[in-house]
Amino acid sequence: MDFDDLVVALAPPPNRIGKSDGEHEHHLYEGAVMLAYAMHILRTQPASEVRIHPDGEHAKQFGFGSWLQRRGYSKTSTLGTTSFGGRYDDANGKTIVINPKSGLGDVVADVGDHIISAECKGGIINTRHPGQVSRLYKGLCETVGLLMATASPGRQVAVVPYTESTYRLALRLAPRCALAGIELALVRCRGEVVEIPGCDDRVL
Numbered sequence: 001m002d003f004d005d006l007v008v009a010l011a012p013p014p015n016r017i018g019k020s021d022g023e024h025e026h027h028l029y030e031g032a033v034m035l036a037y038a039m040h041i042l043r044t045q046p047a048s049e050v051r052i053h054p055d056g057e058h059a060k061q062f063g064f065g066s067w068l069q070r071r072g073y074s075k076t077s078t079l080g081t082t083s084f085g086g087r088y089d090d091a092n093g094k095t096i097v098i099n100p101k102s103g104l105g106d107v108v109a110d111v112g113d114h115i116i117s118a119e120c121k122g123g124i125i126n127t128r129h130p131g132q133v134s135r136l137y138k139g140l141c142e143t144v145g146l147l148m149a150t151a152s153p154g155r156q157v158a159v160v161p162y163t164e165s166t167y168r169l170a171l172r173l174a175p176r177c178a179l180a181g182i183e184l185a186l187v188r189c190r191g192e193v194v195e196i197p198g199c200d201d202r203v204l
Contacts, residue, residue: 030122031062114154
């Protein structure tokens with residue numbers, strides 16, 4: 001999987017100048033993480049449809065409809081009152097439904113006799129700013145917490161951007177998350193999904 005338009009490069013605010021690798025901050029927004037994980041499910045699982053449930057803020061940060069159209073998806077129906085909500089189909093019989101409705105899980109798919117339900121967070125992936133690094137940490141912990149507070153419909157997955165720090169944290173969390181039936185996955189800047197094994201006994 002190789003997408004060159006998931007990351008949005010923005011000039012940092014004054015308090016974060018010089019705190020990123022490169023001149024610009026690379027934002028992997030939550031909406032981009034949702035789309036990357038939805039595409040990962042369609043590519044790796046026997047699923048023909050994935051449902052994404054963003055809110056208005058997600059859509060302001062990242063253009064769901066235009067991104068899908070660049071991937072060969074056509075909007076075949078409208079869902080809700082937003083311009084981006086609806087059903088998007090490609091020529092291979094794959095469907096992504098964008099339903100701007102909260103409380104349903106960020107990314108959901110029926111796979112065989114079970115459901116995959118993912119909670120996602122975004123973040124700045126090239127930052128060294130302590131506050132933004134902390135936000136990446138908190139994002140992973142929040143997604144795990146949300147899943148623990150939700151009745152499991154099948155497989156539950158916490159999905160956040162891949163950075164060196166989120167990878168190290170995910171390795172530490174994975175064994176305990178596995179005991180709770182929660183999987184961890186990290187999205188790289190071009191859409192590759194790194195699934196973290198639940199039985200890794202390395203200490204970092």
